[in-house]
Amino acid sequence: MENIIAVAQKTRRAALKLAVLSTEAKNQAIEAIAQALESAKDEILQANLADCETSIAEGIAEPLYKRLKLDEHKLRDAIAGVRDVGKLADPVGTVQIHREIDTGLILKRLTCPLGVLGIIFEARPEAAIQIVSLAIKSGNGVILKGGKEAVRSCETIVKAIKQGLSQTAVNPDAVQLLTTREEILQLLKLDKYVDLIIPRGSNSFVRFVQDNTRIPVLGHADGVCHLYIDKAADLEKAVAITVDAKTNYPAACNAIETLLVHANIAPKVLPQISEALQHLKVELRGDERTRQILPNILEATEQDWETEYNALILSIKIVDSLEEAIAHINEYGSKHTDGIVSEDEEAAQTFLALVNAAGVYHNCSTRFADGFRYGFGAEVGISTQQMPPRGPVGLEGLVTYKYQMSGNGQIAATYTGANAKAFTHRDLL
Amino acid sequence: MENIIAVAQKTRRAALKLAVLSTEAKNQAIEAIAQALESAKDEILQANLADCETSIAEGIAEPLYKRLKLDEHKLRDAIAGVRDVGKLADPVGTVQIHREIDTGLILKRLTCPLGVLGIIFEARPEAAIQIVSLAIKSGNGVILKGGKEAVRSCETIVKAIKQGLSQTAVNPDAVQLLTTREEILQLLKLDKYVDLIIPRGSNSFVRFVQDNTRIPVLGHADGVCHLYIDKAADLEKAVAITVDAKTNYPAACNAIETLLVHANIAPKVLPQISEALQHLKVELRGDERTRQILPNILEATEQDWETEYNALILSIKIVDSLEEAIAHINEYGSKHTDGIVSEDEEAAQTFLALVNAAGVYHNCSTRFADGFRYGFGAEVGISTQQMPPRGPVGLEGLVTYKYQMSGNGQIAATYTGANAKAFTHRDLL
Incomplete structure (x- = not known):
């Protein structure tokens, strides 16, 4: 030591x-x-x-x-x-x-x-x-x-x-x-x-x-990212984004682990997704309602909803509303990156506002969550903490700031009490 | 529970x-x-x-x-x-x-x-x-x-x-x-x-x-603030700032606890400061060299250098150089607010750059370290941590940020591999 x-x-x-x-x-x-x-x-x-x-x-x-x-x-x-x-x-x-x-x-x-x-x-x-x-x-x-x-x-x-x-x-x-x-x-x-x-x-x-440390830690333990396919989703986008977000680099923290699908669109979109993903050797695990549509897949357990597979496995759950999808993500997600596929602008805005994550995405792959892709030129880590720096962190995550005050003899007493002088508080920037 | x-x-x-x-x-x-x-x-x-x-x-x-x-x-x-x-x-x-x-x-x-x-x-x-x-x-x-x-x-x-x-x-x-x-x-x-x-x-x-918590804490335990009187200090400013920084509100975290004085100016400035402070009932404690100039004050011990008195007590140490003052502050300070009194612009800039604290001050009282005085309109706390938010924290300390990405079906695969499309990375703000 x-x-x-x-x-x-x-x-x-x-x-x-x-x-x-x-x-x-x-x-x-x-x-x-x-x-x-x-x-x-x-x-x-x-x-x-x-x-x-x-x-x-x-x-x-x-x-x-x-x-x-x-x-x-x-x-x-x-x-x-x-x-x-x-x-x-x-x-x-x-x-x-x-x-x-x-x-x-x-x-x-x-x-x-x-x-x-x-x-x-x-x-x-x-x-x-x-x-x-x-x-x-x-x-x-x-x-x-x-x-x-x-x-x-x-x-x-x-x-x-x-x-x-x-x-x-x-x-x-x-x-x-x-x-x-x-x-x-x-x-x-x-x-x-x-x-x-x-x-x-x-x-x-x-x-x-x-x-095991009192020193601040920049990084994330889990990347349990979600994609929610809304009832107003464009089918083609839904399939393409799901495939990309799961298979483009499954070991990455910004790959999705769970797919949430609105009940209204599930019968149409799930067979297409299943075909595309199984072709790419992705193992699917579904809740009971998903397995009514995709009877040949494994059952997803409570454990699945909180697991980062880091592998070609995807858990699927059918939800009855946008609110249910948001609640699931806020309960099981790791605040990394979660996306919605929808042509309904209002639903998308609600999702972006209410999902608590460093990255909230609309109609694009979660795989974009990366310092280089964000244009930071470098990435020193991805943080899933609530306080800044949050999400992909570039060089700005390696600096702090200090306040410098310069005067010519000013003292606080001048600005307190009965004859207190007022501050000007004029921005010079 | x-x-x-x-x-x-x-x-x-x-x-x-x-x-x-x-x-x-x-x-x-x-x-x-x-x-x-x-x-x-x-x-x-x-x-x-x-x-x-x-x-x-x-x-x-x-x-x-x-x-x-x-x-x-x-x-x-x-x-x-x-x-x-x-x-x-x-x-x-x-x-x-x-x-x-x-x-x-x-x-x-x-x-x-x-x-x-x-x-x-x-x-x-x-x-x-x-x-x-x-x-x-x-x-x-x-x-x-x-x-x-x-x-x-x-x-x-x-x-x-x-x-x-x-x-x-x-x-x-x-x-x-x-x-x-x-x-x-x-x-x-x-x-x-x-x-x-x-x-x-x-x-x-x-x-x-x-x-006792894993939740981020906004606040500070100690406020051990310093004032350093440089050899090129203006005597009048040095006395006025010392008096204000110690006595304006001794229980505040931005009040000073230790005064560092350059050996060249000590024989001139210390008697004046002593007179002004003892008049205001401030107890002085000095290192050996200080007590050669002010023989009637108590001895300062190692313990004094790291103590926030929250009271009308001031410890005084004589240093032989700007560097020694900076080293003392970086060793014993609590990274709250530390000031220099000097007419030497270069010495001041060195002090502001090398002292590691949320606030570094030149020719003004440390008592200005406050969210209202900074013009934040409110203060939710003062942080002495190294990472932001640091120093007096206004409303901005109660918010975080999230990244929102919106597309029309974009996937990461388009931007990787041999025929990778380039990002434009064009700021719209």
């Missing part, structure tokens, strides 16, 4: 200086990282090969192996991603409020870095590359903990990054790598030194992190 | 409808509250009298009694405050992002209510009045728990409020009052039904709340 505190303090000191660097200096550091990674390419791929061999010997699962494996193509993309981050607008220093409180007494609210980020990710080693570039761009120090399978890859990557930074205004201490599993729990205890934890991994892992 | 869950569910259902009311409907409800309180004036004052008598019999402390005691004047001000909230801009429905993702695929980010607020306050019964009006204005349901001394006052106030609401579009269930102490712990466990807890009370009480 002592050791990790020392690491965190070192990161914090370096971050304090990084926080006030100009956009230009940060971009130079980002370019230096890209170049250092290019120079260390062979070394990184070799380290990854060693990681892969060990993992195979230990019987790694196929999907995990795919994420661990780094080839020249993936690495080149990751380095291109670093340069893309360089091109993003600097999230630091934005003036959100600029107000005269009284003559000569000026208030500004300015964005500033959070401080130190703690990022815990799983097998994908190139995640380290993306995260470090986003941290530097937003002026934050970063403590990384990668999956144990990728330990050599991550060490080699971080070594190259630090070497690149050593020639820039950014102190290499701003980037740290933890390598042992025990250090995760220690990291989660560092609420004095770490300002935000971003866990990337399985639902159960994210929930573990949320339950 | 079952009972409080039923209360919370009832609040939530009412809040869901309140969330989508128009500004006009909410303002009508706020006016109805003001009128109902006016009608119930005698009843409220009588209930308060009973509370006061009980408290006196139980030996209530003088400051607490002062806060508990409601007179016609205080009540009239509180009702005027309700009407002021009616005049504030509606924080709900603000469009923060309006963007074309592709032709016909439109993304909006809109502010919306949080849902249900849990507010725990101490003796002051009129706090219930202000809080309910802010909750209604921001479209949130609210569960109140007042201090046990004020139980009859609060019951009478909430009864009047509910009676006022009964003639409006707002369901009176949106406002609930808990009356027993046991219910506080139960309330803190309702993370499924309550979206934000705002504790108003002592530092130890706020810390208790923070440590």
